[in-house]
Amino acid sequence: MKQPLGLYIHIPYCIHKCGYCDFNSHPVKQDEMDHYIDALVCEMQHYAKIHSDTNSIRTIFLGGGTPTTLTAFQLDRIFKECINNFTIVSDAEITIEANPATIGIEQMKSIRQTGYNRISIGVQSFDKTELKVLDRAHGPEEIHSTVDCARKAGFENLSLDLMFAIPNQSLSSWENNLNKAIEKNPEHISTYNLTIEQGTAFSKLESNGKLIMPDDGHQLELYKKTIERLKKKGLHHYEISNFARPGKKCKHNITYWENSNTLGIGAGASSYIDGTRFKNINLPAHYIRQVKEKKTAVEYSETLNSRQAMGETIMLGLRLIEGISIHQFEKRFQISFTIFFKTIISSLKEKGLVVIEKDYLRLSKKGLFLADSVILEFI
Numbered sequence: 569m570k571q572p573l574g575l576y577i578h579i580p581y582c583i584h585k586c587g588y589c590d591f592n593s594h595p596v597k598q599d600e601m602d603h604y605i606d607a608l609v610c611e612m613q614h615y616a617k618i619h620s621d622t623n624s625i626r627t628i629f630l631g632g633g634t635p636t637t638l639t640a641f642q643l644d645r646i647f648k649e650c651i652n653n654f655t656i657v658s659d660a661e662i663t664i665e666a667n668p669a670t671i672g673i674e675q676m677k678s679i680r681q682t683g684y685n686r687i688s689i690g691v692q693s694f695d696k697t698e699l700k701v702l703d704r705a706h707g708p709e710e711i712h713s714t715v716d717c718a719r720k721a722g723f724e725n726l727s728l729d730l731m732f733a734i735p736n737q738s739l740s741s742w743e744n745n746l747n748k749a750i751e752k753n754p755e756h757i758s759t760y761n762l763t764i765e766q767g768t769a770f771s772k773l774e775s776n777g778k779l780i781m782p783d784d785g786h787q788l789e790l791y792k793k794t795i796e797r798l799k800k801k802g803l804h805h806y807e808i809s810n811f812a813r814p815g816k817k818c819k820h821n822i823t824y825w826e827n828s829n830t831l832g833i834g835a836g837a838s839s840y841i842d843g844t845r846f847k848n849i850n851l852p853a854h855y856i857r858q859v860k861e862k863k864t865a866v867e868y869s870e871t872l873n874s875r876q877a878m879g880e881t882i883m884l885g886l887r888l889i890e891g892i893s894i895h896q897f898e899k900r901f902q903i904s905f906t907i908f909f910k911t912i913i914s915s916l917k918e919k920g921l922v923v924i925e926k927d928y929l930r931l932s933k934k935g936l937f938l939a940d941s942v943i944l945e946f947i
């Protein structure tokens with residue numbers, strides 16, 4: 569039987585580096601981008617030979633960076649190479665990430681016609697001042713026009729990314745952001761709290777005392793408001809940071825949270841296949857050179873032992889609000905879940921942090937707000 573495989577393709581170019589960003593993103597280089605796509609195709613062909621007989625693709629996710637810095641022609645080429653090389657199920661979810669200010673209506677229509685059927689737009693905030701604080705390359709007007717263009721182009725599955733815990737963000741300003749997002753009627757909303765990552769411009773500002781982050785109590789208040797507001801508007805809270813209309817959960821990301829097989833193509837892309845994870849070189853120019861020489865650009869690879877794989881599966885699975893299917897876990901790892909993790913589970917249950925209901929282990933409401941520390945117990 570063919571095993572499902574999620575396919576991730578990384579486009580590492582952005583028109584501007586946002587102050588908080590620690591993703592693998594680099595300035596747009598027109599003379600490099602065609603070579604980058606040649607390398608993507610070469611890497612894809614290499615992995616297709618290994619996986620196409622045994623794996624069918626249910627989801628493709630073109631992320632970045634900013635995939636919409638590529639032309640419609642380049643995006644079309646990537647899509648066609650996926651179809652040519654892999655077995656893709658007929659109802660596959662095919663997502664492209666887009667940033668406001670990088671895409672117009674003609675490109676949007678062309679992308680939709682090519683076959684991309686889900687769009688994830690990096691909004692972050694509808695507030696002009698907050699967008700400035702975040703050092704984003706767009707204003708609120710471009711967000712509205714990008715979402716409207718996506719609808720006009722025929723995208724019926726649209727997700728918005730929002731960010732909270734921005735310095736000086738009040739509860740009412742965040743509520744206002746949530747309301748504006750809801751008004752755009754998206755099928756899906758992701759909400760992430762701003763974190764300061766080492767090596768970013770924000771981390772320097774913070775260490776110089778020029779950027780003051782909201783305290784934990786305020787961050788929690790914003791998170792609680794998110795859940796209350798979005799649930800009230802009919803969006804189902806299905807993962808710690810993600811909300812969806814019925815039938816519109818992000819299937820690709822569920823592949824990650826279920827710790828299933830995913831193949832990452834492109835600079836800095838990570839893969840997890842049958843217990844082995846591997847990651848490509850970050851720098852696009854090095855990636856291109858290495859793929860030309862060796863067809864792959866893996867810089868790091870690790871095969872997990874069974875205990876590590878179990879820990880990772882729980883760590884990711886507990887992010888889902890429904891939790892982990894005990895039956896599926898036992899089938900996968902051939903152990904008795906409740907016996908193996910007996911001490912940890914009973915201690916967390918006593919503290920009211922996890923619940924076992926029917927076949928599922930999940931975070932309780934209290935556990936949800938302390939998710940990071942609960943999850944650590946299993947690793």
Ligand code: SF4
Nearest residue numbers: 582585586589593633
């Ligand atoms: S648009 Fe996204 S990937 Fe690009 S620099 Fe900003 S946060 Fe990073």
